[in-house]
Amino acid sequence: MKKKILLAFWTTDGHARSISERIASRLESNGSEVRMVCLRDEQPDPGGYDGVIVGASIRYGFHHPKVERYVNRNAKALEAVPNAFFSINLSARKPAKNTPETNPYCRKFLQKIKWKPGMAVVFPGKVDFTRYRGFDRVMMHLIMSISGGPHGKDTVVDFTDWNAVDAFADRFAGGGSLGKD
């Protein structure tokens, strides 16, 4: 029987959706059936799935509060099956900040939530100045220039290591992602 996996994600500009789609297609090619849900649209019950992955991008230092509420409300159900979390942000483009322990957003998030994910990873995100408008554009220009990142007018850089995304999906499909606590 095919394993039923829930992949619940949060995106603002679409990159977390692209990463989720890549994970889903990789899991499907490994023989699972994947239901992708954007937490902006729905807060799905994790019950009834053989595994759950939650992923979210960072905006102004935080994962969206709806993501935090979702994982806190469902912590027990998430830990009852193989489960994993991935965080996406641009700070993770720096090798010294690309693990759950060294990435400040991911570390703080994991410290404050009730859920103890069986697996956690951080993926560097995408910068896309062609999409940014108004305040966000000004702030992203500032953030990227201060942190030594690309910040030209029409700059688009995808920092995601797609092989690492595939490797995460393969590791999840291979098991070993049940929470320990």
Ligand SMILES: Cc1cc2nc3c(=O)[nH]c(=O)nc-3n(C[C@H](O)[C@H](O)[C@H](O)COP(=O)(O)O)c2cc1C
């Ligand atoms: C307005 C805005 C604020 C952001 N704030 C942060 C931040 O505080 N730290 C960080 O590392 N990345 C930050 N990012 C980068 C995003 O996490 C990154 O672009 C990610 O790929 C966006 O994913 P999404 O398309 O799923 O929303 C920000 C991006 C935008 C547009």
